[in-house]
Each structure stands twice: as structure tokens, then as C-alpha cells.
Amino acid sequence: MEEFARPTVEVNTYKKANTLKAKVLETKILYRENDDNDVRHIVLDAQAMNYVDGQSVGVIPPGLNEKGNPHAVRLYSVASLASRMPGSENLMLCVKRSNAVDPASGVKYLGVASNYLCDAKVGDEITLTGPAGRKFLLPVxxxxxxxxxxxxxxxxxxxxxxxxxxxxxxxxxxxxxxxxxxxxxxxxxxxxxxxxxxxxxxxxxxxxxxxxxxxxxxxxxxxxxxxxxxxxxxxxxxxxxxxxxxxxxxxxxxxxxxxxxxxxxxxxxxxxxxxxxxxxxxxxxxxx
Ligand SMILES: Cc1cc2nc3c(=O)[nH]c(=O)nc-3n(C[C@H](O)[C@H](O)[C@H](O)COP(=O)(O)OP(=O)(O)OC[C@H]3O[C@@H](n4cnc5c(N)ncnc54)[C@H](O)[C@@H]3O)c2cc1C
Structure with a gap:
């Protein structure tokens, strides 16, 4: 059986070597249980990117990982309309802080990108790649x-x-x-x-x-x-x-x-x- 026809979308216009800096315009808590478990709605000024609802964007956290290399890209789904649609607002993300405790040692590991995003303040610049994804799209x-x-x-x-x-x-x-x-x-x-x-x-x-x-x-x-x-x-x-x-x-x-x-x-x-x-x-x- 044939898959349904999806629109042609841009992918990876912004890459690691050519990122988009997007300012945080708004950040608010959607759910909070405690310091390790909250979910935020984050609004970014990223209209330069031609993304579509259903795609994701990549986030590169600042700093280096334990091997001394730049952090890997983490993907976050677009939680708003396509950037070039009538009525579209800014890019919105819905991010859950991802912290885990090793049950054996009791050591707490903080998720790198999700904590960075959840702690970002209005005016901070987030480094983005993308858009990503050609499958999770509504039909043409x-x-x-x-x-x-x-x-x-x-x-x-x-x-x-x-x-x-x-x-x-x-x-x-x-x-x-x-x-x-x-x-x-x-x-x-x-x-x-x-x-x-x-x-x-x-x-x-x-x-x-x-x-x-x-x-x-x-x-x-x-x-x-x-x-x-x-x-x-x-x-x-x-x-x-x-x-x-x-x-x-x-x-x-x-x-x-x-x-x-x-x-x-x-x-x-x-x-x-x-x-x-x-x-x-x-x-x-x-x-x-
Ligand atoms: C297509 C796609 C779309 C996505 N969309 C969303 C979205 O809309 N919203 C969203 O919140 N997430 C989304 N994600 C998940 C997101 O990309 C990240 O994977 C997530 O936020 C965790 O990233 P992080 O950098 O915070 O955690 P990482 O630093 O990557 O760590 C991952 C987890 O491992 C734990 N950990 C780290 N080191 C250790 C260790 N040594 N021992 C034990 N545990 C450890 C961390 O605490 C964390 O829980 C999406 C993923 C994909 C693939």
C-alpha cells in the first residue's frame, strides 16, 4: 500500500557548522512536580527557519561533553504552527527536564540539553539546527x-x-x-x-x-x-x-x-x- 503524500519540506537548512541563534522570547512552566521534574513551554524567535508543524529542531547546548567535544544535537518537536503559515507565531517547544538518578550509586545525572533549555531566560540565545524530519507530517x-x-x-x-x-x-x-x-x-x-x-x-x-x-x-x-x-x-x-x-x-x-x-x-x-x-x-x- 502506498503511503499518503506529504508536503516537500526543508531539512537541515541550519547545521552544526551553520547554526541559527534564536532568542528566548518567553518561557513558562506547564507542569512542575519538583526541581527535577518540570515541563516548560519555550517560545523562540526562529522565524528565519522554514519549519513545518510535525518537524523537530535541533538544540546544541553550550560547552563541551566529558570527552572535550561539543555536545551532540538533541531534537525537540515543534509545538506550534509551520513558520511560513498564515497565523503562525514564533517557534514553540515543549521541554521536559530529563534528570535521572542511578539507583545503585544514588548519583544524579542532569540531562544536558533539557536542563539548559528549561533554565534559559528571556533574551538568552539558543543554538539551533534543523529543521529535521520528513515523515511526521500531515498530508499535502x-x-x-x-x-x-x-x-x-x-x-x-x-x-x-x-x-x-x-x-x-x-x-x-x-x-x-x-x-x-x-x-x-x-x-x-x-x-x-x-x-x-x-x-x-x-x-x-x-x-x-x-x-x-x-x-x-x-x-x-x-x-x-x-x-x-x-x-x-x-x-x-x-x-x-x-x-x-x-x-x-x-x-x-x-x-x-x-x-x-x-x-x-x-x-x-x-x-x-x-x-x-x-x-x-x-x-x-x-x-x-
Ligand atoms: C524526534 C525527537 C523529538 C523529541 N521531542 C522532544 C520534545 O518535544 N520534548 C522533550 O522534552 N524531549 C524531546 N525529545 C527528547 C530530547 O531530544 C532529549 O533526548 C531529552 O530532552 C534528553 O536530553 P538531555 O540532553 O536533557 O539528556 P542527556 O544528557 O542526553 O541524558 C539523557 C538521559 O540520561 C541520563 N543520564 C545521563 N548520563 C547518565 C549516566 N552516566 N548514567 C545514567 N543516566 C544518565 C540523564 O539524566 C537523562 O535522563 C525528542 C527526541 C526526538 C528523537
Whole structure:
């Protein structure tokens, strides 16, 4: 089966040897549990870059790594509209501080780029590369009116913020159903929840999985796969539709729960075994 047609986009206009310095225009906390666990919405002046919603940008933290070399590029999804679209604002990122404690030694390791970004102040200059990515893109404008299932965990919500703005605020002819399935641990971690709750379109369906606050029918933690089970009857017309596209973004490992739940749903609708594997041409995954 052929994949859907995506727009032609610029990639790697800015590279390590030719970076873009982007000023921080705004930074605000979206969620904060403690000093090691917060998520920020960061607005950058990067209109010089021709990026599209769904792509990522690279961030090069200042300084050198433990080997004395410049730090590697870390990617962050664009959490806003394409830079050259009418109505587009500045480049927005949604960044989670990534700190880990080695359970054996108790040593705390601070994620280099995420701490740099989360600690950046208004006026600081961030070194960017990119844009990156040709796959995680909505179809070409003439073919955009399709059913969508957007599945996110954590900061994987970032690209869907731009997608939803594009479909519901900048594509007047858009009529197809959009399902947003968002998985986090607690209600407080539902990034951009107020904004998504503002979409009152009848074709928008917003379902939340709170793994620490909801239980699945077996009494276990409730994940995005459980949303697919619970809302299967509503989702099947989109998932089982050859024009429907499933976008998934977030924590590595989420694919298994999602593919299992979709396979169960498909089987219950007589679509056979391993359905998920048969629709790879209309499933787009970005996990990290
Ligand atoms: C396509 C793509 C899009 C992405 N989009 C986003 C996004 O929108 N938002 C977002 O927040 N992230 C996103 N990421 C993840 C992001 O690129 C970084 O991987 C993440 O922020 C961690 O980078 P860091 O430099 O802070 O951590 P690093 O310094 O790379 O460290 C990674 C992790 O390892 C731990 N660690 C480091 N050294 C050790 C050690 N010796 N022992 C044990 N643990 C150690 C750190 O604490 C940290 O948790 C994306 C990734 C990809 C590939």
C-alpha cells in the first residue's frame, strides 16, 4: 500500500557548522512536580527557519561533553504552527527536564540539553539546527481532510498542538473526525489541557489516560491502549478507514500497547490478526 503524500519540506537548512541563534522570547512552566521534574513551554524567535508543524529542531547546548567535544544535537518537536503559515507565531517547544538518578550509586545525572533549555531566560540565545524530519507530517494540503487518530504520551503531545491548530483554525474545509488520545501519569501533567478543551468542534474527540489516577478493567494502570479499548466503537470508523492516519508520539515503548489494542479492536471487527502491521503505510510513529 502506498503511503499518503506529504508536503516537500526543508531539512537541515541550519547545521552544526551553520547554526541559527534564536532568542528566548518567553518561557513558562506547564507542569512542575519538583526541581527535577518540570515541563516548560519555550517560545523562540526562529522565524528565519522554514519549519513545518510535525518537524523537530535541533538544540546544541553550550560547552563541551566529558570527552572535550561539543555536545551532540538533541531534537525537540515543534509545538506550534509551520513558520511560513498564515497565523503562525514564533517557534514553540515543549521541554521536559530529563534528570535521572542511578539507583545503585544514588548519583544524579542532569540531562544536558533539557536542563539548559528549561533554565534559559528571556533574551538568552539558543543554538539551533534543523529543521529535521520528513515523515511526521500531515498530508499535502489538497488531501488533508482525512480522519486522524493522534496518540501522545508526555511531551509527545508537542507536534499535535500544531496539527490541531492547523486543522481546526487554519483549514476551513476540514470536516473529518480527529481523535486526540493523551496519556500522562496524573491530571496535573495534561500539558495544554485548557487549550485542547477549548476545541468545541463536533468532529474533535479528546480522551485522556491518567496512568496513576485511573484503573483499567483489570485493575491495572490505565494507558493510551486502554483508551483504544474503552472508546473502540467510536475509534474504529477512523482506525478501520483506509484514509485514516494514526500519528503516535512520545515515550519509547508506547507502540506495543497501542498496536496490541488496535489489533484487538480490529479482530473484534472482523479485520483479522496483525491488523496494525498491515496498516503501517498509514501509521506514523515518533518515539524517543
Ligand atoms: C524526534 C525527537 C523529538 C523529541 N521531542 C522532544 C520534545 O518535544 N520534548 C522533550 O522534552 N524531549 C524531546 N525529545 C527528547 C530530547 O531530544 C532529549 O533526548 C531529552 O530532552 C534528553 O536530553 P538531555 O540532553 O536533557 O539528556 P542527556 O544528557 O542526553 O541524558 C539523557 C538521559 O540520561 C541520563 N543520564 C545521563 N548520563 C547518565 C549516566 N552516566 N548514567 C545514567 N543516566 C544518565 C540523564 O539524566 C537523562 O535522563 C525528542 C527526541 C526526538 C528523537
Amino acid at each position: 494540503a489538497g488531501d488533508i481532510d482525512r480522519p486522524y487518530v493522534f496518540i501522545a504520551t508526555g511531551t509527545g503531545i508537542a507536534p499535535f498542538r500544531g496539527f490541531l491548530q492547523r486543522l481546526f483554525k487554519h483549514t476551513p474545509e476540514f470536516k473529518s473526525p480527529v481523535f486526540l488520545l493523551f496519556g500522562v501519569k496524573t491530571q496535573a501533567e495534561l500539558l495544554y489541557n485548557d487549550e485542547f478543551s477549548e476545541y468545541k468542534q463536533a468532529n474533535f474527540h479528546y480522551f485522556k489516560a491518567l496512568s496513576r489516577e485511573m484503573k483499567n478493567p483489570s485493575g491495572g494502570r490505565y494507558y493510551v491502549g486502554d483508551l483504544i479499548r474503552e472508546h473502540g466503537e467510536k475509534l474504529w470508523p477512523a482506525i478501520g478507514n483506509e484514509r485514516g492516519i494514526i500519528f503516535m508520539c512520545g515515550l519509547k515503548g508506547m507502540e506495543e500497547g497501542v498496536s496490541n489494542a488496535i489489533n484487538e479492536l480490529a479482530k473484534a471487527h472482523g479485520a483479522g490478526d496483525n491488523y496494525y502491521q498491515s496498516i503501517e503505510h498509514r501509521v506514523v510513529e515518533e518515539v524517543y
